[in-house]
Structure formats: C-alpha cells, structure tokens
Amino acid sequence: MNETKLHDLIEKMTLEEKAAQMSQVVSSFIHKGSSDEKITGPFAGMEVANEDMTGSGSVLGATGADNLRTIQKAYLERSRLGIPLLFMADVIHGYKTVFPVPLALGCTWDPKAVEESAAIAAKESAAAGLHVTFSPMVDLVRDPRWGRVMESTGEDPYLNGVLARALVRGYQGDDLKNDQSKLAACVKHFAAYGAPEGGRDYNTVDMSRRQLMEYYLPAYEAALDEGAELVMTAFNTVEGIPATSNKWLMRDLLRKEMGFDGVLISDWGAVQEAIPHGVAADNRDAALKAVTAGLDIEMMTPCYVQHLKTLVEENVISEALLDEAVLRILKLKNKLGLFENPYRGADTELEETVMLSETHRKAARETAAKSCVLLKNEGVLPLRKSQNVALIGPFAESTDLMGPWSIFGEEKDVVSVRTGMTEKLDTEPAVEKGCDIEAVLPEQLEAAVEAAKQAEVVVLALGEHSEMSGEAGSRTNIKLPDAQLQLVAEVKKLGKPLVTVLFNGRPLDLHGVVDESNAVLEAWYPGTEAGHAVADLLFGDTNPSGKLTMSFPHNVGQVPVYYNSFNTGRPKDQIDPEDRFASKYLDAPNGPLFPFGFGLSYTTFTYSSLALSSEVMEENGTIRVSVNVQNTGAVAGEETVQMYVRDLVGEVVRPVKELKGFSKIHLEPGETKQVVFEVDEESLKYHHSDLTYTCDAGEFIVSVGPDSRNTEEGRFSYSPAGRSGQE
Structure with missing residues (x-):
C-alpha cells in the first residue's frame, strides 16, 4: 500500500478510531479467547479494564501462531476499515531458544554472535506470529544495584553502540515486508533510564545535557542509524520532566536532531504515571502532555482512549497531532506487509520446526560459552574428565538459568550444570x-x-535467583546471600581445590567468594544451553574468551565505579600515598576489583611492539596503531584486543580512557598476529560545553591491551591546520 492510500485511510477514520490505533493493551482486551498472554507490568490502579479497548491498534504479550491468527481474524471481522493489528512482545534475549542475558552477550565482544542471537530470536518469534520486539535496550549502565543492568550490554557508549547495531540487524534484516522471519526492533528506553539515583528502578534521573549527549545517547543513535523502527520512552525524568511527557526530549532531540520518524511508544503505564510524577493533574492532562510531546502509542493505560477525542473537539489540540501519530503506526504496519498479509509469519508448522531446533541450540551453546568470563584461575581449570568431582550449590541442578526477561522460554528445556558435567x-x-x-x-x-x-x-x-535482578530487582546488598557465603566458607576449610561458577544478572561484590576460590567463572544467566556451555568451559573443550563489559566493585560503597571516569583535581596516583588530601577512600581502592574489559583464558597472551604510524595527526588524517599479540601458552585461544584513547587537555574534563576500537583474534599456541587500529578525527571528538561535537588540537594517549587497566601506551598530537589549543 502506498503512502497516498495510507493518507486516504486516515481521512476515513473517526477520532475514536484514531485514538484506538494509538492505544496498546494485552490481548485479553481485544479477544476474550486469547491465550498464552505474558504480563510484564502491573495492573493495579489502572483503568484499562473499565474502557472499551477492543479497537486498539496493537497488542502486547500474546503469542503462538494459532492464537495470534485467531485474534487477528476476529479483530479484522469487526474492523470497519480492515486495519490489521500489530503484535508486540518482550523478546529480549531469545524466544524459545534462550540466549545469555544482554549483559552476558556484551561480554562476548562478538557482534556477529550477538547479531545471530537476535536473528534466531526473530525467526522463532515471527513463526509464532509476532511483529515487534521491545529490544534492544541500549541504556548505558554504571550502577550494579540497578537490577536491570542485565538487560544492557554494559558501561561503555562505544561498545554499546556497536552491539546495538548488531541486534537491530539481527532482528530486522534488510526487508521486513518480504522476509517474514524478521521483527521490527524497538530501541529502549529513551532516555537515560540506566542512571537512576541510588540504582533504584523507576527513580529520578538528573544529569547535565552534556552528560546525556556524551555518554547516554550514542547507543540510541547507533541503533536508529541502523534503522530501528520504534523507540520506547523511559519511566524516568529527564531535566525534571518524565520522558513520556517531555516535548524537548521527544520532538526536539529525538525527532528533529536525531531524525527519527518511526513509531514512539510508551513503556507500560508510563503515560498515566505523569500523575504520580507530579506533572499531570489527571488522565486528561497526562494524555495532553504525552500527545503534545509526540508519543504515538500509549501502552496499558486509557488516557488516549478517554481523552484524545474531546481534546480535539474542544480545540485544545489539533487533529493533525493524531494524524501524524496514526500515519507512523500505519507506515509500520505497511512496512511489515500486514495490509497484504495480516497473518504475516504466523505458521504452526514452521513454529514446530524452528523452536529449539538443533541449529538454534548449537548457536545458543556456543554464544553462552563466549559470554562467560573467567575471573580467576590458579591452575585448577580446566578440569580433567577422569577427576572425582563434587558439584555443590543451589544451582547444581537448577534450571533457573535463563535469567530475567526470558518470558517465552521454559525451564523444562534448560540444560542444568549437573547434566552438562555428567556428560563430560x-x-x-x-x-x-x-x-x-x-x-x-x-x-x-x-x-x-x-x-x-x-x-x-x-x-x-x-x-542469584532470576527474580533477584531484572526489572524492579534493585538491591543495596550486591553480595551473594549469606547462606551461600556460609557454604563457601565451610567447603573452603577442607582445603580441596575449589571452583566457583556464578549465575547472576549484575556485577557482584565477590568478597567471601573470590579469595576463597581457586577459580571463579562468571557465567551470568547463560540461557537454554547453560549446562552444556559451562561444562564445555570447565573441561577445556572451549577456551574462555569472555571479557567484562561492566566493572566489578570491591564493595557496594564504591558504586558507581566505571573505567572511563574523570581524573579529578587531586588524583590519587599523582599524590603521595601518605597524603590524606587526595581523591580516595580510606578503606578501599578507587578502582574496581575486576575492570572493564577483563577476562582470563586457559592460555596467555603477550603484547609487544606497540607502534604509531605518526606522532602527529593532521586535519582529516589518520594514525595507524599496531601491536603484536602472541599466544605464549599451550592451547589455542581467542583474545579481544582493546584500544583506548585519552585527550590530555580538553575544553571540558575528559575521561582517563575511552574505548575506541577492539578486535577479537584467534591464535594457535606460539602464534603471533599484528593487530592494527586506525585513529581518526571521529575518535577524538566529544561534546564541548556548548554541545558542539568536535575535537581539539593537543596531545593524546593511545593505549592497547587485554583490558582497560593493563595497557601499553603511545602518544601523538592532533594538529589541524590553523588551529591550536582548545578553541
């Protein structure tokens, strides 16, 4: 259907029909016979049940090819204009075949594997009749008290952007209309949802506009540049205004500056939450503020259905506001080919074939192994298959290994650690x-x-039990529960070699575990193939290659602790250690226990011969940075070589290090490879105090290494023609 026909369709719609297109509910409000509804938010206090929502233009949480075909058929039979429903759901890290949680996916540092995980999730979801996934979540995270860090890929804006692109490509492919194995991607949560005060979910976010631009927006921009079709608003405030009601955030920044013209949808209940936030007096006021801010679809509250019609009729808002929102919604339905085929993708035979297929399980197993991070190893790993092993702990036989936001996965399909180890x-x-x-x-x-x-x-x-992290899973104590620490202490007394495998959704305070263990493997929540992946690593059939994308603190008192911090005016490492008056703790180090980028292997890698092609970068120029990496151990392995840049003197304070490139290489024992990076002007740019995005002349440090703490350094100067210093 061409755009002219879409406009013609809008001309025929009543105000009630337009408001309905702009409202989203769970399937039971659309069709009483629907099943398999996955509820991912609160019902308490909402007035949706009191409204006639049968005309809503989209549904969330319903699944299953037969079920969705039934809902669509019944909906179209009563639809005056024959506009099909959109089916959306939270497919976050897999559908039936569950992959590692996104924080773990980040630790693969492998965009191809991350893209494949999204493609498999899309293939299974589309066969079940879904059209849109509420993923990727690209929020930058620095506070492990926030349970939802598990849904992000970490603390670095550059890496998050690379992986956001990979996820969008995996979900959407190149042609949503003709490739029915794909889903439309919805980037969330716009904006800065990952920075709530105190790490408490839904809490206040308050940061400078420059901080927002520099660190929190880049991953959203990357996902949108890759073509993501939808954006979801955040629950939090931005500059004192809830995101869902924030006209500057939505219309000026997202629509005008970032050029997004896709569908903007609220998170669950966020429109009505303007009332307890204190910026709307009632549902009418909440609807007015949201539609004025540019929100297209209201999820799970009735403000639009109750009040958009009267707001237009009373000339409070123009009907054109509704028309622009409905047009974007219809364009998305058209891109998905729903006007030609409202049952797009929903295929019961294909559903049986693709779900948990051998190919999908194999990919999940390999990706899970890549996502685990070896934090410590005193020679006890890998285990020998002839050893007499005791497997102890609450996760020894547990199948609660998929983690939060695996709402369509089933524990009966999960491979336990016991099963995986027994096979070895x-x-x-x-x-x-x-x-x-x-x-x-x-x-x-x-x-x-x-x-x-x-x-x-x-x-x-x-x-952690999966309910201990994820949405609404904020914690002030990020140690393992005392019961497990007691278990560690008692087993430690025996003096036996001790290997600890951790299943959790956030960086933990590992005191009481790391010093007591001879080896520690951070497995996160590995997904359906958890037990196989962990066993592959423990017995050396796969060599660990995961690297942290979020720092592990010494204790919660350091939080937030992250690698790309500022130096301060009294840096600890440049002041006499005996001097009290430095920026430091009296009872803990400044840095994390395990830094961003850290991860061990069963082999060792040696870095040498760091070289820069020039000591001066001229305007529009580049510098080649090369380093030799040798596998100095006895087994083959993969190493993620990381490049960081530091601007020594900026117009505003610059971080001590910023990731600007990485390369994952495979090396046989004794093999050496030269890894080459390019540093260009884009690598040096940042947001200045006036929010312009440019780079300064001056001195820079480039560093390369296996993690953000252990690097070799070189220096160069940037000298654009006719400029000097911070102009």
Whole structure:
C-alpha cells in the first residue's frame, strides 16, 4: 500500500478510531479467547479494564501462531476499515531458544554472535506470529544495584553502540515486508533510564545535557542509524520532566536532531504515571502532555482512549497531532506487509520446526560459552574428565538459568550444570545442594561437606535467583546471600581445590567468594544451553574468551565505579600515598576489583611492539596503531584486543580512557598476529560545553591491551591546520 492510500485511510477514520490505533493493551482486551498472554507490568490502579479497548491498534504479550491468527481474524471481522493489528512482545534475549542475558552477550565482544542471537530470536518469534520486539535496550549502565543492568550490554557508549547495531540487524534484516522471519526492533528506553539515583528502578534521573549527549545517547543513535523502527520512552525524568511527557526530549532531540520518524511508544503505564510524577493533574492532562510531546502509542493505560477525542473537539489540540501519530503506526504496519498479509509469519508448522531446533541450540551453546568470563584461575581449570568431582550449590541442578526477561522460554528445556558435567565426566559427580539460594539447613550443609571430602575437586554453583535482578530487582546488598557465603566458607576449610561458577544478572561484590576460590567463572544467566556451555568451559573443550563489559566493585560503597571516569583535581596516583588530601577512600581502592574489559583464558597472551604510524595527526588524517599479540601458552585461544584513547587537555574534563576500537583474534599456541587500529578525527571528538561535537588540537594517549587497566601506551598530537589549543 502506498503512502497516498495510507493518507486516504486516515481521512476515513473517526477520532475514536484514531485514538484506538494509538492505544496498546494485552490481548485479553481485544479477544476474550486469547491465550498464552505474558504480563510484564502491573495492573493495579489502572483503568484499562473499565474502557472499551477492543479497537486498539496493537497488542502486547500474546503469542503462538494459532492464537495470534485467531485474534487477528476476529479483530479484522469487526474492523470497519480492515486495519490489521500489530503484535508486540518482550523478546529480549531469545524466544524459545534462550540466549545469555544482554549483559552476558556484551561480554562476548562478538557482534556477529550477538547479531545471530537476535536473528534466531526473530525467526522463532515471527513463526509464532509476532511483529515487534521491545529490544534492544541500549541504556548505558554504571550502577550494579540497578537490577536491570542485565538487560544492557554494559558501561561503555562505544561498545554499546556497536552491539546495538548488531541486534537491530539481527532482528530486522534488510526487508521486513518480504522476509517474514524478521521483527521490527524497538530501541529502549529513551532516555537515560540506566542512571537512576541510588540504582533504584523507576527513580529520578538528573544529569547535565552534556552528560546525556556524551555518554547516554550514542547507543540510541547507533541503533536508529541502523534503522530501528520504534523507540520506547523511559519511566524516568529527564531535566525534571518524565520522558513520556517531555516535548524537548521527544520532538526536539529525538525527532528533529536525531531524525527519527518511526513509531514512539510508551513503556507500560508510563503515560498515566505523569500523575504520580507530579506533572499531570489527571488522565486528561497526562494524555495532553504525552500527545503534545509526540508519543504515538500509549501502552496499558486509557488516557488516549478517554481523552484524545474531546481534546480535539474542544480545540485544545489539533487533529493533525493524531494524524501524524496514526500515519507512523500505519507506515509500520505497511512496512511489515500486514495490509497484504495480516497473518504475516504466523505458521504452526514452521513454529514446530524452528523452536529449539538443533541449529538454534548449537548457536545458543556456543554464544553462552563466549559470554562467560573467567575471573580467576590458579591452575585448577580446566578440569580433567577422569577427576572425582563434587558439584555443590543451589544451582547444581537448577534450571533457573535463563535469567530475567526470558518470558517465552521454559525451564523444562534448560540444560542444568549437573547434566552438562555428567556428560563430560568418566564418573558421575557427587551432587549436593548445600543450601538454598537464601537459606541453609544444617543437614544440607553437612551433606555438602561430606561430598566435598570424598572429591578431588569441588565445583560450587552459586548465584542469584532470576527474580533477584531484572526489572524492579534493585538491591543495596550486591553480595551473594549469606547462606551461600556460609557454604563457601565451610567447603573452603577442607582445603580441596575449589571452583566457583556464578549465575547472576549484575556485577557482584565477590568478597567471601573470590579469595576463597581457586577459580571463579562468571557465567551470568547463560540461557537454554547453560549446562552444556559451562561444562564445555570447565573441561577445556572451549577456551574462555569472555571479557567484562561492566566493572566489578570491591564493595557496594564504591558504586558507581566505571573505567572511563574523570581524573579529578587531586588524583590519587599523582599524590603521595601518605597524603590524606587526595581523591580516595580510606578503606578501599578507587578502582574496581575486576575492570572493564577483563577476562582470563586457559592460555596467555603477550603484547609487544606497540607502534604509531605518526606522532602527529593532521586535519582529516589518520594514525595507524599496531601491536603484536602472541599466544605464549599451550592451547589455542581467542583474545579481544582493546584500544583506548585519552585527550590530555580538553575544553571540558575528559575521561582517563575511552574505548575506541577492539578486535577479537584467534591464535594457535606460539602464534603471533599484528593487530592494527586506525585513529581518526571521529575518535577524538566529544561534546564541548556548548554541545558542539568536535575535537581539539593537543596531545593524546593511545593505549592497547587485554583490558582497560593493563595497557601499553603511545602518544601523538592532533594538529589541524590553523588551529591550536582548545578553541
């Protein structure tokens, strides 16, 4: 259908029909016989149930090819103009085949693997009849108290942007209309949702506009540049105004400056939440502010349905506001080919074939192994398949390994650690729970200690229940629960080699674990193939290659702690250690326990011969940065080589390091490869105090290494013609 016909369709629509297109509800409001509805937000206090929402233009949470075909058919039969429904859902890190949580996907540093995970999620979801996924979440995160860090790819704007592009490509492909194995991607949460005060979900966000531009917007911009079709608003405030009601944020920044002309949808209930925020008096006021700000679709509150019609009739707003929103919604439906085929993708036979297929499981297993990060290894790993192993802990046999936002995955399909290890070992491991996640019984602990006494090596499977992180999963204590720390302490007393595998959705305070363990593997929530992936790593069939994309603090008192921080006027490392008056803690280091980019391997890599092609970068020029990386160990491995840049003197304060490139390489034992990066003017640009995005003349440090802490450095100057200093 061409755009002229879409305009003609809008001309025929009543105000009620337009408001309905701009409203989204769960499927039970559309069709009473619908099933498999996944509820991902609160109903309490909402007035949707009191409204006639049967004409709503989109549905969230429903799934299943037969179910969605039934809902669509019934909807079209009563639709006066034959406009099809859009089906949307939270497909965050897999549909039936669940991949690692996004924070873990980030730790792969592998855009191709991340893109493939999204493509597989799209293929399974589309076969089930879905059209849109509320992913990727590209919020930059620095505070592990916030449970939703698991849904981000980490603390760095550059890497988040690279992976945002990969996810959008995987979901959408090149042709949404003709490739029915794809979904439209919805970037979220606009904007700065990842910076709530105190790490408390839905809490106030307050930052400078320059901070927003410099660190929080780049990943959104990358996703939109890749063609993401939708954007979701955030729950938080931006400059004192809730994002969903924020005209500057939506119309000026997102629409005008960033050039986004796709569909803008609220998060669950966010329009009505303008009332408790204190910027709207009632539902009418909330609807007025949201539509004026440019919000196209209201999710799960009735403000638009109740009040848009009367706001137009009373000349408070122009009908053109509704028309522009409805046009964007119809354009999306048209891009998906729904006017020609309202049952797009929904295929029961294909559904049975693609869900949890062998190919999809294999990809999930490989990606999960790439996402795990080896934090410590005192020679105890890899395990030998002939060893007598005790597997102990609340996650030894658990299938709660998919993590939050795996709403369509099923625990019955998850491979446990016990299953994965048993397939590797010559003799089945002794398995004891040792404790529950947050409680311990004496008999549990006693049985675990007895099993450990008989073993050559002990593997502890510890972590967070999936409900302990994710949305509304904020915590002030980010240690493992005391019950698990007690288990670690008791097993440690035996003096046996101790390997700890962690399943969690955030960086943890690992005191009580890391010093007591001979090896620590951060497995995050690995997904459907968790047990296989972890066993592949523990026994050396796969060499760990994951690298952290979020720093691990020494303790929660350091939070937020992140690698690309400012130096301050009294930097600790440039002042006498005995001098009290430096920027430091009296009781803890400044830096994290494990820094951004960190991750060990079963082999070792040596960096040497860092070289710059020139000591001066001229205007529009580039500098080649090369380094030799050698595998100095006995087994093949993958290394993620990271390049950072520092602007020594800026017009505003600049970070001590900023990631500007990375390269993942495979090296056989003894093999050396030269890795080459290019630094150009774009690598040096930043937002100045007047928000212009440009670079300064001056001195720069470029550093290359295996993580953000351990790097080799070189220097160059940038000298554009006719300029000097910070102009």
